[in-house]
Amino acid sequence: MNILVPVRKVPDTTAKIAFTPDGKSFDANGVQFVMNPTDEWYALVRAIELKESLGGKITLINVGDADNDQIIRKGLAIGGDDAVRIEGDARDAHFCAKAISAYAKDNAFDLIITGKEAIDDNGFQLASMISEYMDWPLISQATRLDVEGDIFHLSREIEGGHEDIEVSKPLVVSASKGMAEQRIPNMRGIMMARSKPLNVIQAEDASVASEVAKYALPPEKGDVKLIDADNIDELITLLKNEAKAI
Amino acid sequence: MNVLVYLDSADGRVKKPVYEAISYAKKLAQSAGGQVHGLVLGASDEADLKSLGKYGLDVAHHVDDARFSSFDSRAYSMAIGRFIEANPCAHVVFSFNHRGMALAPRVAARLDLTYVPGAMALPAEDGTVVRGVNSGKAFAHVKANKSGMVLAVMSNAAGLLDESAEASLASFDPGLSDDAFLVKVVKVEKMEGTIPLTEADRVVSAGRGLKGPENWGMIEELADTLSAATACSRPVSDVGWRPHHEHVGQTGITVRPNLYFAIGISGAIQHLAGVNQSRTIVVINTDPEAPFFKAADYGIVGDAFDVVPKLNAALRTHFAA
Ligand SMILES: Cc1cc2nc3c(=O)[nH]c(=O)nc-3n(C[C@H](O)[C@H](O)[C@H](O)COP(=O)(O)OP(=O)(O)OC[C@H]3O[C@@H](n4cnc5c(N)ncnc54)[C@H](O)[C@@H]3O)c2cc1C
Numbered sequence: 001m002n003i004l005v006p007v008r009k010v011p012d013t014t015a016k017i018a019f020t021p022d023g024k025s026f027d028a029n030g031v032q033f034v035m036n037p038t039d040e041w042y043a044l045v046r047a048i049e050l051k052e053s054l055g056g057k058i059t060l061i062n063v064g065d066a067d068n069d070q071i072i073r074k075g076l077a078i079g080g081d082d083a084v085r086i087e088g089d090a091r092d093a094h095f096c097a098k099a100i101s102a103y104a105k106d107n108a109f110d111l112i113i114t115g116k117e118a119i120d121d122n123g124f125q126l127a128s129m130i131s132e133y134m135d136w137p138l139i140s141q142a143t144r145l146d147v148e149g150d151i152f153h154l155s156r157e158i159e160g161g162h163e164d165i166e167v168s169k170p171l172v173v174s175a176s177k178g179m180a181e182q183r184i185p186n187m188r189g190i191m192m193a194r195s196k197p198l199n200v201i202q203a204e205d206a207s208v209a210s211e212v213a214k215y216a217l218p219p220e221k222g223d224v225k226l227i228d229a230d231n232i233d234e235l236i237t238l239l240k241n242e243a244k245a246i
Numbered sequence: 247m248n249v250l251v252y253l254d255s256a257d258g259r260v261k262k263p264v265y266e267a268i269s270y271a272k273k274l275a276q277s278a279g280g281q282v283h284g285l286v287l288g289a290s291d292e293a294d295l296k297s298l299g300k301y302g303l304d305v306a307h308h309v310d311d312a313r314f315s316s317f318d319s320r321a322y323s324m325a326i327g328r329f330i331e332a333n334p335c336a337h338v339v340f341s342f343n344h345r346g347m348a349l350a351p352r353v354a355a356r357l358d359l360t361y362v363p364g365a366m367a368l369p370a371e372d373g374t375v376v377r378g379v380n381s382g383k384a385f386a387h388v389k390a391n392k393s394g395m396v397l398a399v400m401s402n403a404a405g406l407l408d409e410s411a412e413a414s415l416a417s418f419d420p421g422l423s424d425d426a427f428l429v430k431v432v433k434v435e436k437m438e439g440t441i442p443l444t445e446a447d448r449v450v451s452a453g454r455g456l457k458g459p460e461n462w463g464m465i466e467e468l469a470d471t472l473s474a475a476t477a478c479s480r481p482v483s484d485v486g487w488r489p490h491h492e493h494v495g496q497t498g499i500t501v502r503p504n505l506y507f508a509i510g511i512s513g514a515i516q517h518l519a520g521v522n523q524s525r526t527i528v529v530i531n532t533d534p535e536a537p538f539f540k541a542a543d544y545g546i547v548g549d550a551f552d553v554v555p556k557l558n559a560a561l562r563t564h565f566a567a
Contacts, residue, residue, distance in 0.1 A: 123351075124348075164435075217385075232560045243525075
C-alpha cells in the first residue's frame, strides 16, 4: 500500500495572530510553526498504522519554502519514508492541489490522506480539490479507515450521525478525530529522519485562483457582564431583552 | 447571469442550511439581472421544492436517479458539471455543511472557478468576499482571479428572503453511466431526537469541570429545555466521557450558534477558536479568573452543580410563560 500524505505548516495553536501593517500578509514574527494537527494526528498516524500492518511506503508531500523542512522532518521522524516539497506559496488551495496531484499522477499511490482542515485556512478544501484533479473518489471527514484487499471500509461524519462506506482503491481521504491517536516521535525516529530523502521539486503550473486582498482582525469583545449566581432571573432577562437569544 | 445552488437534501427534503444558500444566490443573481437555478440529486419532494421559491429559488431541477442515494462527491461533481454545460451559470452556491465542504471544492476544480469556503457575506463593492481564517481569530477578504466563483456560505451570510413565490420545477438527466458511482454507503446511523451540533442554533457545552460522565444529565436537560445541541471540550471527549463528534474547538468542530453556554470549561485558546464566532456566549465557572470570561458576554461565577439546575428551572418557567 503506497500512501501519499499532504502535510501543511501552520502557526502553533496558541500563536497570536497578527498581520503586516498593509494587511496583506501574516506577520510571522515570533510565531512558532507546527505541522497541521489533523494532518499529523489523524492522517499521518493512520497511514503509518496501515503501513505497519500491510507494508508499503509513506511519502509526505508539502507545498512551501525551505522553512517547511522542519515539519517535514518531524513527519519523517514519526514514520514517513520519504518526502517531497514543492517550492511555492501554499496560500492558494487550487495551486497546492494541482501541484500535489501532478506529482501523484506520476507516482503510483493507492491512497492520498490528509487532515480534514488546516487550522490557519479553515477551508476544508485541499483533499477535495486533489480528488477532483485525480478523478478519484473522496471520503471527507472520515473517522475510520480500514483496508481489506482492494476495498476500503470507512466511516464519515454526517449531520447528526455517521455513515459506513465501502469504496475500492484508489481513494482520497480527509481525516477527522477518531481515526487515530497522536504519536510522539522517539529518538531513533528523529535520528533516522535525518537521512531519509526529502526531494525539492518545482511546480509546473504556478497560477492561483484567488488572492487575499486584505486580512483583518475581529473587533475586540466588550467586557463580560457578571451575574450573581443567586440572581438567575437577571440572566434570563438579559438573554431575552438584550441579547435576544431566547 | 444565472446562479446555480446545490440543493443538499436528506430523506427527500432539502436541508435547512440550504435556504440561506438560496437567498444568497438570489441576491447575487439579482445584482446582475439573472435567475437562481437549484439542482437536487436523488429523491425529492415536489411540494418541498416548490416552497423554496420563498427563499428566492426560481427553478428547481430534480434528478430522479436512485444511484445518487449514496453521497459520492465525484459522481455529484460530474452531474453538476453536466448541468452547467447545459445551463450556463456564472457562480455556484453551496451551504458550508458536510456535503458542501466535500463537493464545492471539487466543482470549483472541475469548472476552473475560484472557490470561497465559508463565505460570510455577499461580495463587497470591490468584488472581494470575506471569510473567517485562523480559527475565527481573523478574516480574509478574498479576491477571485477567475471569472466566476464557487461559494460555500455560512449561516447569516445574506439573510433569509421571504417572498411569496413558488419555484417552478424541471427535471434533468446528467446521463451518467454506472461506472461514475464508486462510493457505496452500507449503513447510516443517526442519533434520533437530538439536534445536530453543526446545525444547532443553541449549544450547551461542558468541560472537565463536570468531574465525570455521570454528571451530564443536567447538561442534557438544559439542552433539552433550550432546544440546543450538546457539546464538550477536547479532554472530555479524549477520555471518552462524551463522543468525539461533540468535541468543539480548533481540532474538533467549529460552531457558530446564536447562543453558546460554556459550563465548567476553562476557555483555552484552542477551545475558544472553535466557538468564538457564536453570537452570545454565557460562561458558568467556579473560577473568576477562568480565561473564558474574557470571551463571554455574560458570566456567572459559581458551581455548575448549583447553577445549572437553577438555570434550567428558570428557563423552563420562561419558556412556559
Ligand atoms: C494542539 C492543541 C489542540 C487543542 N485543541 C482543542 C480543541 O479543539 N478543543 C478543546 O476544547 N481543547 C483543545 N485543546 C486543549 C485545551 O488546551 C485545553 O486543555 C482544554 O480545552 C481544557 O478543557 P476544559 O476546559 O474542559 O478543562 P480544564 O482546563 O481542566 O478546565 C475545567 C474548568 O472547569 C472549572 N470548574 C471546575 N469545577 C467546576 C464546577 N463545579 N462548576 C463550574 N466550573 C468548574 C474550572 O475552574 C476550570 O476552568 C487543544 C490543545 C492543544 C495543545
